[in-house]
Amino acid sequence: MGNCLVAQSGGPTAVINASLAGVMRANQLNPLYDRVLGGIHGIEGVLAGKLYDLTDVPADEIEILKQTPSSALGTCRYKLKRGQDEDFKRLMAVMDEHDIDVMFYIGGNDSMDTVDALSEWAAQTGSSKRFVGIPKTVDNDLVPPDHCPGFPSAAKLANLVTHGTKLDYDAYTRPEVFVLETMGRDAGWLAASCCLSGDVDLLVLPEVDFDRDGFLSRVQAKMDAQGSCYIVVSEGAHYANGGYLSAGESANDGFAHAVLGGAALTLKQMIVDAGIAPRGVVQDLSRAARSSNFAQSKVDVTEAYELGLSAHGRSADPAFTAQVVGVKRTSGADGAYCAECFAGPASEFANYVKAFPKDWILKDYQGVTGEALDYFRPLVAGEPNIIYGDAGVPLTVKPYNLR
């Protein structure tokens, strides 16, 4: 019986540690491996031989780990690509040195591509080492699962902030616009999810080329009709020529105003310059949305944890490699939301971006369809039973990734 390795990669989420906890706890319940070794700072630390033994972490600490945001093992932006033979050899040497048979890699589509590439390399070199992916991303842009751990909690927080700031905005009488910016460079899932709150007047997504005049006329119409306009924009919103809104107006339409900062700031300035409103408020959720432990979705924590359990359990099959586990949506007898775990080829999870469906987008920035809301609604539901410390804040584990 050999050991297994687990590591995290890409941007942290509110529940990426729940998937880690799933792998750790699964091996305590069913010790398929002698040791569960954590790779520090993703593939980068693994290549440097930085490992941390997670085998005997007590069950109560694993419970706290499930509610700890961010990546307890640290993360990296290093992408292992096909053809980097030196890195591949080095990784295999580290795995040999520590008697590691299976590596679990928790990450986004780049990481799933790494799982695919490593599996391919192992097959080509006759190695019996195996590689299994566990997906995460707040962007929700992975194919083929119904949704991806990390997204539901980010969507929940985005909804709560949307509703809170909308109430704040509505308390005033003075004319101004409100622009909320969410993460989402290639896909607008997170921005679109804000519509669940019922508070969004206009929605700007990367899936629709931004049209300045058309947008401004819609802002004007909302201001005329109701004296207010609450706008949500995805950071990846862009013009037809591909230029991001976040790059500022001047780069794209020849206007004189150089705008630093994000897409929301650009939209606010554009509206003010057009004379539609004398001022505006910008709220950028930035990292606060992805690493919160005060708005975890219970569905999300549960699924992230279960994908960890599933990946570990399925790896008992010596043929299980180059595979990624994911969530499939099903319905209970009463039509209630249910989730099933499935496994599919890593190649199908990697290298694709699942855009927010065009037929769920209402025209003229008017938001999303009822079908989209039906998709989002069950994902944000429920609160986990958070364990609080003496200071009245949720307990978290000390990261295993000391800098």
Add this chain to the structure above:
Amino acid sequence: MGNCLVAQSGGPTAVINASLAGVMRANQLNPLYDRVLGGIHGIEGVLAGKLYDLTDVPADEIEILKQTPSSALGTCRYKLKRGQDEDFKRLMAVMDEHDIDVMFYIGGNDSMDTVDALSEWAAQTGSSKRFVGIPKTVDNDLVPPDHCPGFPSAAKLANLVTHGTKLDYDAYTRPEVFVLETMGRDAGWLAASCCLSGDVDLLVLPEVDFDRDGFLSRVQAKMDAQGSCYIVVSEGAHYANGGYLSAGESANDGFAHAVLGGAALTLKQMIVDAGIAPRGVVQDLSRAARSSNFAQSKVDVTEAYELGLSAHGRSADPAFTAQVVGVKRTSGADGAYCAECFAGPASEFANYVKAFPKDWILKDYQGVTGEALDYFRPLVAGEPNIIYGDAGVPLTVKPYNLR
């Protein structure tokens, strides 16, 4: 038996509606007044005769109101000043018209000044109308209470976001700085409270004149020692000449870089330009920190509600006018935190700004003393039992201030 009026003013908070709920519920338990009338959009709507009858709002809706962020009656930025006789006469006429004996005004120091001015005017003109203040502010800058409703919940959210984003920041290995900006134009209470999380490396407050070179040398020292530097800055941080950091560097030290945006963006750019770190992350809490219902402090909701009860009950005394209720800190038998309500002259609450104490500030931007942490700790403690809706998000009441 006449009626009473209640209105909200200034920036919304997470618990300003709990004080409103207190006044409303108190009159159901002890009907000192025939009707409880809500003034829409503060003094602005009251002057326009916009009132909303709150007398018979059901108890279960009042419970939801307690957990609804922002100002359910709307707010305004209109300040009623001494000498505005037309406004004063108009207000008295509205009160006469609606048989209003007492006005409860929930707001910050400007609003407490309004309470004082109106009481003074009534005394001078022989009117028996009375005016009572209930304080709120996320800035915590009111004299003389120990602290002010709205601040503890804002501090709790600021702490949770600090801890979550610090964990997120620490997950990476690449050299960068992190700068979190909080509200607080004149006083640094909210920024200082972030130190409770134990995650703050450097703290920049309005109470200490900003020294660019001294600050940068501390950032350099942190980067050298630990490879990271987590900075919290109050929006009101300023240079010795009074120029705000948020106005950008160029306005203050002759540097070439014009910086749009807030204090955090300025600090980040300053650090990058100085070559201390190649990049930085900025997180501006902005309005998300003051109008959240997902991180209310139980202490805060309780005290805000009780101040509403207290103001209403004390107003049974026909001599009770020009007074504001507030929270005094006491200790239980075991040294545990206790709060008592007191009432004091509105003039003492108005027109002063309570700065964060200088002797609680560590030198060289190193944070705050243990005494400061002892002050903050009990305030953020505890979570109210939030009532959730079917969609898994906290229920809120529909604002009474339709635009």
